[in-house]
Amino acid sequence: MRLFAAVLPPDEAMAELGRAVERLTGFEGAEHLRWTGRPGWHFTLAFYGEVPDETVPELSRRLERAAARTAPFPLALRGGGHFGDRALWVGAAGDVAALARLAERAGAAARKAGLDTEEHRHYRPHLTLARGSGAGTVHLTPYAAALDTFTGEQWTVGELALVRSRLPTSGVRGERPRYEKVGGWPLSATG
DSSP states (O other): OEEEEEEOOOHHHHHHHHHHHHHHTTSTTGGGSEEOOGGGOOEEEEEEEEOOGGGHHHHHHHHHHHHHTSOOEEEEEEEEEEETTTEEEEEEEESHHHHHHHHHHHHHHHHHTTOOOOOOOOOOOOEEEEEOOSSSSSOOHHHHHHTTTOBOOOEEEOEEEEEEEEOOOSOOTTOOOEEEEEEEEEOOOOO
């Protein structure tokens, strides 16, 4: 299974973001971007790639422990940015340090479960909204600038999710990956 750990925003936060993204889809060149859509909106904490079925139970136990060591924390969607002309994203506000700690714990859970993970990088919380070709066909700077003033309502992150990603296989233009939550553990530390 192709898996990753994530924080999934609540429906209200996704509705707010949806209204902001709807305005962006009217920009010149927007039709050339691959928009992720609400079912794909999440904050990736740790990407695991292909995980053998026999490893999933141990990974799940480790993620449950990571969640139990983390207290619920406030988060909101805020601002925007881009990685070159490859990805447009919305950022986070609130207790971003707690989000980064949860990401570190999700990565440690994978290593302790015996998975090879990418080398540790500084965690930069972002929720991908659209992907470009990276070839400069559509410049993402105006899109990111339009998100500068976006601030969603704050919510409390209360769960660490394990999500399965199914990549498109049909070859049909515009087909998107499908995401399925396969596990979730409450953040339950106090203090």
